[in-house]
Amino acid sequence: MRRAADLAITALAGITAIPLGLLIALLIRCTSGGPVLVRRPGTGRHGRPFEVLTFRTTREAPVPGEPAASGATRLGALLRRTGLEQLPQLWNVVRGEMGVIGPRPDPPGQARGQSPGLYARHDVRPGLTGWAQVGGRAAVSRKQRAALDLWYVEHRSLRLDLRILARTVKLLLRPGGGPAAVPATPPAAASPATATATGSVTVPPPPGSSRQAAGPRVPRADRSEESTGPRC
Numbered sequence: 001m002r003r004a005a006d007l008a009i010t011a012l013a014g015i016t017a018i019p020l021g022l023l024i025a026l027l028i029r030c031t032s033g034g035p036v037l038v039r040r041p042g043t044g045r046h047g048r049p050f051e052v053l054t055f056r057t058t059r060e061a062p063v064p065g066e067p068a069a070s071g072a073t074r075l076g077a078l079l080r081r082t083g084l085e086q087l088p089q090l091w092n093v094v095r096g097e098m099g100v101i102g103p104r105p106d107p108p109g110q111a112r113g114q115s116p117g118l119y120a121r122h123d124v125r126p127g128l129t130g131w132a133q134v135g136g137r138a139a140v141s142r143k144q145r146a147a148l149d150l151w152y153v154e155h156r157s158l159r160l161d162l163r164i165l166a167r168t169v170k171l172l173l174r175p176g177g178g179p180a181a182v183p184a185t186p187p188a189a190a191s192p193a194t195a196t197a198t199g200s201v202t203v204p205p206p207p208g209s210s211r212q213a214a215g216p217r218v219p220r221a222d223r224s225e226e227s228t229g230p231r232c
Helices: 001-032 074-080 087-092 108-112 118-123 143-153 158-172
Strands: 038-042 049-056 099-101 128-131
Touching: 001 049, 001 074, 001 087, 001 099, 049 087, 049 128, 087 128, 108 128, 118 143, 128 158
Parallel strands: 099 128
Antiparallel strands: 038 049
16 A cells, blocks of 8 residues: 555656656756766665665766765755755655655665664665654754654554655745755654664654654754765
């Protein structure tokens, strides 16, 4: 049923995504040349490796095989802010390598170094967006983000998926926002997450609880920590 829902959402999104993706590809070719897509290794369900597709957001390297001399292009920076660089991952969803909602895919090396508790994140397909992304990806540490992903795997339901999807759309429509943006409403009291090897972190209670949640409670010491995980 989840697979059918992923394909249905992808088909609906494709009405807008296909012409928008073609326009972005044309702009990348015209403004910076070089390849339009970047393929990076990722870890899928049950640890299976696959290639995660994204639009290229950096300048073409002067010598093949070497990193680009500078960072993101102006167009690339815009794509990153809006999350549109991940648009090609809809093809990963069509191929069954990803779902619409789930933990973001880990690089293979990072996945191999995870504890058995954290590896439970790979019991489901990685997703375009997830509970950690809509709950404040840029404002939580990697350990907290992993714990939020584990909480989603243990509590996932159709209602929770719809809630994540609705919040993702809301954040995408915010000026200057995107899945990486932190919800404007302050965090509410939350229940403790299931004990894992990642350490303690508070996460919102499941949908239907008497307390409403707007995202994870972030300790002051972690607010300055920069996110290094995959983008949403």
